[in-house]
Amino acid sequence: MNLRKIVGVASAFLLSTQAYAYNCNGVAQYVDGRSYSNNAIVQNVGSAFSCKVGGWCTVGGPYAPGTGWAAGDAWTNLGSCGTTTTSSTPRSSTPSNTTSSTPSTGGNCPNWAAGTNYTVGVVVRYNNAFYRAKNENPGYDPVISTWFWEPVASCPGGTNSSSSSGNNGTCAAWVAGRMYYAGNTVSYNGGAFRAKYDNPGYDPLVSTWYWEPTSGCNGTGASSSVSSTTNPGTGFAAVVSEAQFNQMFPGRNLFYSYAGLVAATKTYPTFAGTGDLQLKKREAAAALANFSHETGSFVHVTEIARGLYCSxxxxxxxxxxxxxxxxxxxxxxxxxxxxxxxxxxxxxxxxxxxxxxxxxxxxTVAWQTALWFWMTQSGSGYRPAHDNIVNNYGFGETIRTINGAIECNGGNPAQVQSRINEFNRILQIIGGTAGNNLGC
Structure with a gap:
């Protein structure tokens, strides 16, 4: 770690410890690679931050609020997340048309989070008030999107959450790194589990202090069946939803964010955007399968055996x-x-x-480099992976492009089959067809 980065992190820490408390209710969690404009307010590492320079805020990495060594150039530290108690506290993000007092609650409703898919009936906490989803939505603001949300007086029951669909129905699949609240139920590895305590997405089988088995969901939430709803968004986001992405890679490193991927596809809009819907799904699945194989299901951000690689x-x-x-x-x-x-x-x-x-x-840059190779480089093959899919040369030729010199023509059939298995698994989730020529 270089000295400049150490000094920057230390400065960020000092700023966070000296800042005023800030009311973070309803403030969205920062996501690396997501687009942020000037004055956007987010929370990260226990503090709230206001974007000073949109271009830098969006870069993330060294400019990530509270953690990046150049964070102070991009963000203003508004204070540590807590209850605002004095007039000297920086301005609250609470809109003028919401109450400033905490309403009574009958359960543990989660804080609203931008970009999270909410089903009808979910109750969330937003700026010290509660709102119920009247219509399913991909995380619209409860105060602005009044067609999708309606205010309610309290939080009923304690199990209302986008992470759970109730004790008697089908539970949502557990997702690593997602915040769960006491009473939430999830499905995991064919079983159902109930959160005994709030936790930031600990593994239900490992963290038995936080989770306990339950029979409420019948273990059906982890099904790979395709959702009947139409995916929101355009381009890649219209082919693979965030919920589907989370289902594909529940144990991934959170660095590999869906928001970062969607942002990267804007650089290459023809990725998963060429041909009919089946062809678009096929390319999305083919790319994700190969990328997943290269990273151990999106666990590794960097190579394990690092070298200079100057040639x-x-x-x-x-x-x-x-x-x-x-x-x-x-x-x-x-x-x-x-x-x-x-x-x-x-x-x-x-x-x-x-x-x-x-x-x-x-x-976003990480995803962009992957799409750069996928869209433009022939690698060990005859043409870029994108061309192999859209011109119906088959998934097998994408393997040849990426690592054909080692794996194809009988070089390592086990690795080839592993990629094919991942391809088929992802296709099942998004409802796609594999096409011809799966091997190489």
Whole structure:
């Protein structure tokens, strides 16, 4: 870790400990790679922050509020999350048309979170008031979207949450890193579990102090059946919803965010955007399957066995390796070697030669490097992976493009089959068809 980063983190810590308390009820959790505009307010690492420079706020990584070494350049620390008690406390995010007093509650309703899918009947806490979802929605603001939400006097029962659909019905599948409240029920590995205590997404089988088995959901929530509802959004987001993405990779490293992926697809809008719906689903599944294989189901952000990866084939004359930098595998495609960092950086308008670490610090950039390879590079194959899918050469040819020199033509059939299995699993979740030529 370099000295500048250490000093920046230390400064951020001091700021957070000296700041006033801030009422964080209803303030959305910061998501690395999500687009933020000037004056946007988020909460992160126990404090609230206001965006000063939208361009930097959106980058994340070194500019992440409260954690990045350059966070102070992008964000203003409004104070640690807590109850606002004095007039000297920075301005609250509570809209003028909501009550400032905490209403009585009969249960444990979760705080509203932007971007979370809510089903009809879910009750959430927002700015010290409670709201019930009148219509299913992908996390619209309860005060603004009054067609989707209605105010209610209290939080009933203690099990209303987007994380649970009740004790007698089908529970939602458990998702690592998602906040759960006492009384929430989830399905996991064919069984159903009830949260005994609030927890930030601990594994129900490992964290038995936080979870207990229950028979309420009949273990049916983890089904891979396709949702009958139409996915919100456009482009990739219309093909794979955030709920489906979470279902695909419940144990992933949270660095690999859905928001970061959707943001990255704007750089390559034809990704999962070419042809009919089945072809779009096929490409989305093919890419996610290969990326998942490369990262151990999106667990590893960086390569385990790191090396310098400075090679002549990267053309050292035009792409010299920066002193002190390493070009080991990073991100969903595990981008490696100086040549690839230079080429990807040139395509994305980023100096990845001098700053390769951006790929492991910024979720959107990480996804962009994967899509850059997927859309434009032939690798070990005959054409880019995107072309292999949209021109019906088959999933097997995407394997050849990514790692064909090692895996294809009988090189490692077990690895090929592992990719195929992941491809088929993802297709089942989004309701897609595999097409022809699965192997290589």
């Amino acid at each position: 002549d084939w990267g053309n050292l004359a035009t792409c010299p390796c920066e002193p002190g930098k390493q070009y080991y595998g990073r991100g969903p495609i595990q981008l490696s070697h100086n040549g690839n960092y230079c080429a990807a950086g040139a395509a994305l308008g980023l100096d990845l030669r001098r700053n390769p670490e951006i790929v492991e610090q910024n979720a």
